[in-house]
Amino acid sequence: MSPRPKKTKEEVVAPTTETTEATASPIAEKTTKPRAKKTKTETKTETETKHEKATPAEAAHESKHPKTHILQAEINIGMTGHVDHGKTSLTKALTGKWTDTHSEELKRGISIRLGYADALFYEYPGLEGAAKFGSLKEKEGKQGKILRKVSFIDAPGHETLMTTMLSGAALMDGALLVIAANEPCPQPRTAEHLMALKIGNIQNVIVVQNKVDLVTKENALKSYNEIKKFLADYGYTNAPIIPVSANFNANVDALIQTIQEHIPTPKGDVEKPFKMYISRSFDVNKPGTELDKMLGGVLGGSISQGTLVKGQKVEVTPGIEGKPIQIEITSVRNADGELDRANPRGLIAAGTKLDPGITSMDKFKGQILCAPGTLPAPTDKLAIDFFELDRLLGNKLPFPHVHELMVLTVGTNTIVGEVVNVKKSRIDLVLKSKMTIEKGQKIAISRRETAAWRLAGYGIAV
Incomplete structure (x- = not known):
């Protein structure tokens, strides 16, 4: 018997990428087994029968995910x-x-x-x-x-x-x-x-x-x-x-x-450039995993626009020390198993070739995964138009002043900024680290009240 050829690292990683589950999805396992070929007539009859019984949600999903039939949250x-x-x-x-x-x-x-x-x-x-x-x-x-x-x-x-x-x-x-x-x-x-x-x-x-x-x-x-x-x-x-x-x-x-x-299902814009807010990141390798069997870091979040598939080249921004990095997606999964393609909405886990040590314990939370070059460069300076919220509980805070610290929430990212200039409703801030923000984006602003931070208003990036 001739010896079996050794697999490359990519061949080891791609078929077995996991999220937080310890075992692979049984549905994903089934898709790797060879299937008997069906005639065109048999395939057509089976498809027609499925769509006769399927609800619109099931039928729409089958047309997008014909291999796995894993439903993605909408x-x-x-x-x-x-x-x-x-x-x-x-x-x-x-x-x-x-x-x-x-x-x-x-x-x-x-x-x-x-x-x-x-x-x-x-x-x-x-x-x-x-x-x-x-x-x-x-x-x-x-x-x-x-x-x-x-x-x-x-x-x-x-x-x-x-x-x-x-x-x-x-x-x-x-x-x-x-x-x-x-x-x-x-x-x-x-x-x-x-x-x-x-x-x-x-x-x-x-x-x-x-x-x-x-x-x-x-x-x-x-x-x-x-x-x-x-x-x-x-x-x-x-x-x-x-x-x-x-x-x-x-x-x-x-x-x-x-x-x-x-609460109707929103219309997901799959034609726009891909963008996903990262809310979790993981190292899915168990202690003691051999080096050639280790999987890259996993980035979890929700796609706001565009689509994501295995092999796609994407950018992580603001990246490491304010420098965006480009990576390749090695798998796309949800809680039920691997997807052929991920659309907007639902919670998605994207496998990568990133060092799992830098993605462990939510270290990439607040980053954005996007199509390369589609978002502004990361910055540590921000100008906003500030809008104060009327509060029914607690005391009204004075208007922001120079040297005041604010906690800003932009997408899934939370960052501290210091006020350096105030002119009417326009406020200029210097941020403690770089972030990626689009013009016109809304920013939730928390301010210190006695010993705690309170949601005080929002800003519009200018």
Whole structure:
């Protein structure tokens, strides 16, 4: 028997690139096995049969991903609200996944980092009203038909983690604002998160009145009226309010129905140059992995425009020490397996040939992955038109002044800037490190109030 030829490093890396899962997707494994060839007639008949049974979401996906049939999420929905109001519990009720996985999160019982989970929404023929919606394949003996796949972004609600929430808001197309029925409304982070959504121009917001199982009917109605007034004060008068008990999965079907009706799938512009905000980065290699079997760093985030495929040349900006770097994509995956092509929305993991040591522990969070040469050069100087937010809670801050430090959130990047000049609403800043920003881009601005940073307004880059 002749000896088997040795594989190159690229041949070892490409077929086995992983994200955070320890094992490869069974769907991806199946695609590597040889398949028997079908005649043109057989293929046509099978395709026609599939599209007769498929929903529009399934049929559209099959046309884009004919090999793997792995659905990509088509919308990102944020889970926002005050600390301990039940955001992570509600994420689990909708997706089946508990997104607090970091050891410190488990110990403290709060979200510290952005959490991510996907859910398939189904409709069940034969059932009526809210009961015909859900996130399970089967309900009351009825087989569900897929409506769409949704990515949820679970944002932390603690006051010290507001900048983390703001970086997550850059990825959101709509949001659920979770408000506990057993506490007065608004709580500080309830108001601040809604302001953040307003800055991000996120209009499609649904309020989830959680923990209704802990209050009487009278107190639930009192809470409802407080929420209505709060929403009117912030310009979200028409936002639906859905009472639920996340821990008991009560009324979750009504919430899914409301999401389907009030948070439509945005139109993804696949013709524009590729751009993806990086919100996570990883080293997926286990300790002790042999050098020739090590995989490159993985960059996670959401595509805002364009598409991404394996082998594509892209740029990471602002890069390392303010110098963009060009890399090649070795794999494109979501939580279910490898994709032929990634489109806008959903949470994507892009395999690269970067040293995994420099991408570990979210070190590339805040960077942008884009088509080479399509974004402005990184800069450490910024001029903005500043817009102050009206605040219902807390004291009004004086107008920004020279030498004041501000925390700026641009996309998924958070950076400190020092004010060097103020002329009416125009503010010039020098940044602590370089960042990539486009003219006209909105920037969330946090300012120090006593011992904490508070969301105070936003700026428009000029």
